[in-house]
Amino acid sequence: MASPASLGSRALRASRRVPVASFQRRGLAAAASGSFQYETGDSSGIKYASRDLPGPTTTLTVVAKAGTRYQPLPGLSDALEKFAFKSTTKRSSLRITRESELLGGNLSAYHSRENLVLRARFLREDLPYFTELLGEIISKTRYTTHELDEEVVRVLKLGQQGLLASPSSLALNSVHAVAFHRGLGEPLHPTSSTTISKYLDVRTIAEFGRAAYARSNIAVVANGASHSELSKWVGEFFTDTGNGSKTLKLSSPTSKYYGGEERIAHNSGNVVVIGFPGSSSFTSGSSFKPEISVLAALLGGESSIKWSPGFSLLSQAAKEFPQAHVSTNHATYSDAGLLYVTISGEALDVAKASTNVVEALKKIASGQVAEEDIKKATVLAKFRALEAGQQTDAGLEATGSGLITQGKAFQIDEIGAAIDKVSGDKVKAAAKQLLESKASVSAVGDLFVLPYASEIGLTV
């Protein structure tokens, strides 16, 4: 590297010292040294977890409980995310970029409704360098006004335009707002530009950063790093992490489901999203209901097999409307969940398909569904849950958020076991309960054609 400052960096020297042979090489007969379970630890208040998947690369993330749900002012989570990897008191953002380019690393940041995630992916032997980098980002970012004006706000506005231009993301944000009002209902990106000019300034963002990246509010999660290495470097490089902000406490009241209807005119697509109260995530404990994810798989809409409509009830229901695309998702959060069906496409087809969707749901509730289909759905739900846990992105965020809230990592084997136990009666009971509760309906697009909730037989 060019400057004496980085030459002196212990992390870089340690990166170089590690002999190449130290990452895992397995002969044919050797047992897999990697474990599928997370090992957890605590280094003076900072929780960390790692999973030593065999392979030459590592994914290291810092998960902070500071998603849009916890932001005290609109747009703060988004702005803090955009400030990740900007200049710190030790080095400039350009140097961070160039150094990680030289090491072949990949840096990114994103936020969801509950979490803010900083992620670095790199070669296994560079763990010390990137641990130091993430530790520096969360404790020493400078939050300068010119970076806010020249870089962050520009990207924020692009995110905002992306949200406003896409009917499906607009509908999804709208259905969350209708279902949960504040907290989980906050949109992922600010929807109007007044929020950017009115609420965002560097002092507020820095204060929010201090509260978000407090010891008790973050978790460090690694995939493909040995636990002893990770605990050593976290202990060394996360010592400057703060204890929180004096003026700002991040909190969000327990989510309550409201339900209702919202209609937004839009001229570049038609989307109807029908939402019902779902199950919270596995790490929440008692309010975790595996039957909801089985119900989501049973409703389905998108086939998992090519060239076949699939067994799922909604793909059967929407078969006559090839211009409409139906899919069912289940979004889980720490204390609530939302099961939602998205119908998009041509306005007329969307209108007709949404009637069929509600009919299909009523059929399950009244018990007119084959045991066979429920079995298929159970297996599919199990596969989806396990696959999501196995893929590093979702698994890392879920693990981090579980560690912060419950001190418990996301152990996917247990979820698989929970889904296995779901019986057909439970699924039918869950569907009945959904129809009894108020639905959340968002229609975005040609409002002349798109139906009201009462027209398709839902109570809001």
Add this chain to the structure above:
Amino acid sequence: MSAPSLAPYILKRPWLKRWIVPFANWYADAAGYRRLGLRADDLIPEENDTVQLALKRLSPKESYDRVFRLRRAFQCSLAHQLLPAAEQTKPEEDVKYLSPIIEEIEAELKERADLESIIVQRKK
């Protein structure tokens, strides 16, 4: 752009500082810009990208005040008059508000140029 300066050399040597500072204060006062209500940083030539960027980074208040001082000084110059003593810049008001930003931008540019031209030697 920031001009080459002897100041760091002088400030490091207390004996030299004791000699030069009274002279420097006298010189700044005699230069006459303070009588027109200007500050030393108002005199930095602004016709280049670096200073233009630095001017954009000023806070709205500082930027407004700068324009006000420049226009007032222009008016005085056209009218061949000096400001009344109460409105002239006092030595303690003559602070650097622009040059730290210019230096920061120049450091950024230098770092960029350095990083563009490094030759990486990988450890075997």
